[in-house]
Amino acid sequence: MEITIDRYSGFCWGVVRTVVIAEESLDQFEQVYVLGHIIHNPKEIQRLEDKGLQTITVHDFPRIAEEAKQLGKQPKVLIRAHGEPPETYRKALELGIEIIDATCPVVTKLQERVRKFYDQGYQIVIFGKKDHAEVLGVRGVCNDKCIVVMTVEEALEHVNLDTKTVLFSQTTMDRPTFVLIKEALQSRIKDLIIDSMEGIATEFHAKDTICGQVSGREDMLKKYASDHDCILFVAGKASSNGKVLYDVCREVNPRTYFIEDISEIQEEWFSNAQSIGITGATSTPQWYMNHVKEHLSKFASQISTN
Numbered sequence: 066m067e068i069t070i071d072r073y074s075g076f077c078w079g080v081v082r083t084v085v086i087a088e089e090s091l092d093q094f095e096q097v098y099v100l101g102h103i104i105h106n107p108k109e110i111q112r113l114e115d116k117g118l119q120t121i122t123v124h125d126f127p128r129i130a131e132e133a134k135q136l137g138k139q140p141k142v143l144i145r146a147h148g149e150p151p152e153t154y155r156k157a158l159e160l161g162i163e164i165i166d167a168t169c170p171v172v173t174k175l176q177e178r179v180r181k182f183y184d185q186g187y188q189i190v191i192f193g194k195k196d197h198a199e200v201l202g203v204r205g206v207c208n209d210k211c212i213v214v215m216t217v218e219e220a221l222e223h224v225n226l227d228t229k230t231v232l233f234s235q236t237t238m239d240r241p242t243f244v245l246i247k248e249a250l251q252s253r254i255k256d257l258i259i260d261s262m263e264g265i266a267t268e269f270h271a272k273d274t275i276c277g278q279v280s281g282r283e284d285m286l287k288k289y290a291s292d293h294d295c296i297l298f299v300a301g302k303a304s305s306n307g308k309v310l311y312d313v314c315r316e317v318n319p320r321t322y323f324i325e326d327i328s329e330i331q332e333e334w335f336s337n338a339q340s341i342g343i344t345g346a347t348s349t350p351q352w353y354m355n356h357v358k359e360h361l362s363k364f365a366s367q368i369s370t371n
C-alpha cells in the first residue's frame with residue numbers, strides 16, 4: 066500500500082504568518098492571549114496553548130486588564146488571521162491592552178474594500194457565514210449594515226434590487242456558488258432596475274474576494290484525489306475551507322474520508338486500496354499529517370504481515 070502526503074497541503078501563508086507571530090510573541094512576553102481559537106485546528110491550538118498561549122474572548126478584556134494592572138504590566142492580545150471588528154481595537158485601547166495584530170493581509174484588504182464601498186453609500190452583500198469570525202470583522206467595518214447570504218435564494222429574498230450594490234465574498238467560500246449569486250444579482254439589478262431619477266441602470270459590482278490560497282488549491286486537489294484509491298482529509302471540524310476542500314476531493318473521489326483525529330480512522334475504508342493520499346485544509350499542520358502517515362504505515366504493515 067502506497068501512502069503519500071499531498072505536497073500542496075498544509076498551512077496557507079496567512080496561517081503560517083499568524084503562527085510565526087504567535088510563537089515570536091510567546092518567546093518575547095511572559096503572557097500572550099489570543100482572541101478566539103488561533104486557527105480552526107484543535108491539534109495546533111493545543112500545541113500553542115502548551116507553549117502558554119491563552120484563548121480568550123472580548124468579554125475577558127476587563128478581567129485581563131485588571132489582572133495585568135495588579136502586576137504593573139500591560140496585557141498582550143493577539144488578533145488571529147480572521148481579523149476583528151473596529152470595536153475590538155477601541156475596547157483594547159480604552160483598557161490599555163496592547164494588540165498584536167496577526168490579521169491576514171488578505172482579510173485586511175477585504176475589510177478596506179468593504180469600508181470604501183460602505184462609505185460611498187453602497188448596499189453591501191457578503192457571500193459567507195453570518196457568524197464566522199472573519200465575517201463578524203467585516204460586518205463591524207460597515208456597522209453591520211450589510212446582508213450576509215449563503216445561497217442565491219437568500220440573496221434574492223434579502224437584497225434590495227433597487228439600489229447600488231456591491232457583492233463580496235468571505236475569503237474561504239466556494240467560487241461556483243459566488244458566481245451563481247453574482248449572476249443572479251447582476252441580471253436583476255443591472256437589467257431590470259432603472260433608476261427613476263437618472264434613467265440609468267443601477268450599479269452593481271461583484272468583487273471576487275475568495276482567497277487564492279483556497280481556490281488555487283482546488284484544481285491540484287482534484288488531480289491528487291483522483292490519482293489515489295482512497296483519500297484521508299485531515300482538518301478541524303470548524304474549518305470553513307476544510308469543508309470546501311473536502312467537498313472538492315469527495316466530488317472526484319467518493320472514497321474520501323474526513324478526520325480531525327487519528328482515532329476516527331476506520332480500517333474498512335482501505336479495503337483493496339493500493340494507494341492512500343493524505344491531504345488537508347489551509348489550517349491543517351504538516352506535523353499532524355506526518356503523524357497520520359506514520360499511523361497508516363504501521364497499519365499497512367500489519368495488514369501485509371497478516
Ligand code: SF4
Nearest residue numbers: 077079169171236276
Ligand atoms: S486562506 Fe487566504 S485569507 Fe485565509 S488566512 Fe490563508 S492566506 Fe489568509
